[in-house]
Amino acid sequence: MKTKITKKTILKFFGILLLILVLSVLILFAVVIGRTFTFKVNTELGQWENATTIYPTLSPEQKKQLLGNLKVAVQIPTVSFSESEQNTTALQEFDQLLRRVFPKIFSSSLVQHEMVGNYSHLLTVPGSEPDLEPYMLLAHIDVVPADEADGWDTPPFSAQELNGFIYGRGTIDNKQSVMGILQALEYLLERGYTPRRSFYIGLGHDEEISGPQGAVNIVKLLKSRGVKLLYVLDEGLTIMDGVVDGLIGPGALIGVSEKGQATVKLSVSTPPGHSSMPPRESSIGILASAVTRLEKNRMPNLFGHGPERATFEHLAHKFGWPYRMVMSNLWLFSSLLSGVLEGQPDTNAFVRTTTAVTMFNSGVKINVMPAYAEAFVNFRIHSSQTLQEVLKLIESTISDERVKVEFVSGFDPLPISSYDEDTFGYQIIKKTVHDIFPEVTVSPGICVGNTDSRHYTELSPDIYRFAPSWYKPGDSARFHGVNERISIQNYEEIVLFYFQLMQNSDIKNLPGPRT
Ligand SMILES: CCCCCCCC/C=C\CCCCCCCC(=O)NCC(=O)O
Ligand SMILES: [Zn+2]
Numbered sequence: 001m002k003t004k005i006t007k008k009t010i011l012k013f014f015g016i017l018l019l020i021l022v023l024s025v026l027i028l029f030a031v032v033i034g035r036t037f038t039f040k041v042n043t044e045l046g047q048w049e050n051a052t053t054i055y056p057t058l059s060p061e062q063k064k065q066l067l068g069n070l071k072v073a074v075q076i077p078t079v080s081f082s083e084s085e086q087n088t089t090a091l092q093e094f095d096q097l098l099r100r101v102f103p104k105i106f107s108s109s110l111v112q113h114e115m116v117g118n119y120s121h122l123l124t125v126p127g128s129e130p131d132l133e134p135y136m137l138l139a140h141i142d143v144v145p146a147d148e149a150d151g152w153d154t155p156p157f158s159a160q161e162l163n164g165f166i167y168g169r170g171t172i173d174n175k176q177s178v179m180g181i182l183q184a185l186e187y188l189l190e191r192g193y194t195p196r197r198s199f200y201i202g203l204g205h206d207e208e209i210s211g212p213q214g215a216v217n218i219v220k221l222l223k224s225r226g227v228k229l230l231y232v233l234d235e236g237l238t239i240m241d242g243v244v245d246g247l248i249g250p251g252a253l254i255g256v257s258e259k260g261q262a263t264v265k266l267s268v269s270t271p272p273g274h275s276s277m278p279p280r281e282s283s284i285g286i287l288a289s290a291v292t293r294l295e296k297n298r299m300p301n302l303f304g305h306g307p308e309r310a311t312f313e314h315l316a317h318k319f320g321w322p323y324r325m326v327m328s329n330l331w332l333f334s335s336l337l338s339g340v341l342e343g344q345p346d347t348n349a350f351v352r353t354t355t356a357v358t359m360f361n362s363g364v365k366i367n368v369m370p371a372y373a374e375a376f377v378n379f380r381i382h383s384s385q386t387l388q389e390v391l392k393l394i395e396s397t398i399s400d401e402r403v404k405v406e407f408v409s410g411f412d413p414l415p416i417s418s419y420d421e422d423t424f425g426y427q428i429i430k431k432t433v434h435d436i437f438p439e440v441t442v443s444p445g446i447c448v449g450n451t452d453s454r455h456y457t458e459l460s461p462d463i464y465r466f467a468p469s470w471y472k473p474g475d476s477a478r479f480h481g482v483n484e485r486i487s488i489q490n491y492e493e494i495v496l497f498y499f500q501l502m503q504n505s506d507i508k509n510l511p512g513p514r515t
C-alpha cells in the first residue's frame, strides 16, 4: 500500500513538533522557576545544646588592651624570606611578647606550653571530659616581606591607625588569628573557664615558607603521642562582603580544601655573542615565548568539578533575581557562571589551576647576547586535577625542545573535608559565625592559598581554613601586597569569634536537622 504525503499531513507533523517544542520550553521554564524558589541546600540544625557559660562581650578596657597587643605583635618584623633567611631575632622577641601580654595562659596550671622547631608554639588545654575527641586551632606568626617603597600609606611594621584600621604586614595574614586565639583564651581563663573538650593551639613560625620546622614538627610530636583530632581550623577564606555580584548580604566561606601546587623552572641556553650580530631568537626571546604560551593558554576552566559548585549552591537562596535563578539551576547555567567567574583574578582562582610567572632572570651586559635565561612559574592546582596532570599540560603547552622544564616542588590538592549536617567541625564553625555575625550566610569554599593545615591530614579528616576577617572589594591586593590592614572593630569580632568557638566546641553532640 502506498502512503500518500499530503499537505495536511505535513502541516500536522509540524504542528505536533511545534507543540512538543512549546511544551518542552514550558516544562523547562517551570523546572527552572520551581527550583529557583525552592532550592536550598544550606540547612540549619535544630535546637543546640547551650555551651556558652561565659557571654562573649568585651569591656572598654579589654578593647583598648587587645588592640595594644595586636599593634605590638604587628610591629615585630617576623619575616620569612626563605628557609635560610628568617628573622630569628624577631621570632624570639615575639615569644617574649606572648609571655608578657598573656600572663594567664603562661602561668595557668591548666595550659601546657611547648616550643617546637625552636620558634613555633604548641599549647595543650586539657578538657574536663577526656573522652571527648580534641580539636585544634592553627595560626602562624611569620609574615612575608614588606617594603614601604611599594606604596604603603603607613610603614608596614608601624601598626599605625588610619580611619579605624590598623595598617601593617600580618594584620590579615595572620597575626590577627595568632593574637585573636590567644586573647580569647586569656579572657576565658580570666573568667574561670575550663573546657570540657580538650584542644590544642599550634602557632607556626615558618608557614610562609611551607612550614618545614614548625607545622611539620608539631604534627610529628602529636603523632608520637597518638593524638587524633576531631577537627582542625586554620587561616584561609574570609567573610566576603560586596565581592560577589548579586549576593545579598555577606557570605563566610569555610575552606573545606586547599589547592595543590606545582612550581617549575624553565630555562634556555644559547651561545653568547656580540649584540651587534644577534641571532633571530635570543635565549630571553625563546623563554619569553614559552612563558607567554603558558599565560595565553590557561589551564582548563573546571568549574563544577570541585567543591566550588557547592559554594554557590549553599549561597543560592541569598542571591537576588536573576542571579538566584542561575545559582539554583547550575545543571543548566554552569557554563554561564564559570565564564563570569574567570573574569576576575580572585574568582578565577576558584575555577581553574592558575598560572603565575613569578621570577625571570637573564642577561649580564647590554652588548652581550645572554647565554642563559630562566623563569619560575607557580601553579595552584584545582581540586579536580593532579600534580602529574598539570605537569603533563605544562610540557605540552610549551612544546619547545629548546626550553628545559624542571620540576621544583609541588603537591596534589588537599582532600575535601566534609561539610554535611553531621560534621562536627564544620557545623561548630558555622554556628560560631552565626553567633558573632548573625547577618552572614555560611558556605563551603576552596582555599586558594596554602596553609600549615596541609601537614595535618594524618591527624584529622576534617580540616577547615577560615578566619573571620572581612574581605571587601579591593582587599585581594592586600594579601602579600600593600596596605594590608584590619579594622579595629573586625579585630574585636575576631577575638569574640574564637572566644565563642572554644565554648561552642564544648557541645557534646550536634543537634539533628531542624524539623
Ligand atoms: C565566591 C568567590 C569569592 C572569591 C573571593 C576570593 C577569596 C580570597 C579570600 C582570601 C584570600 C585567601 C588567602 C588564603 C591564605 C593564604 C595563606 C598563604 O599566604 N599561604 C602561602 C601561600 O599560599 O603561598
Ligand atoms: Zn597566612
Ligand SMILES: [Zn+2]
Residues within 6 Å of the ligand: 144, 173, 208, 480
Ligand atoms: Zn601568607
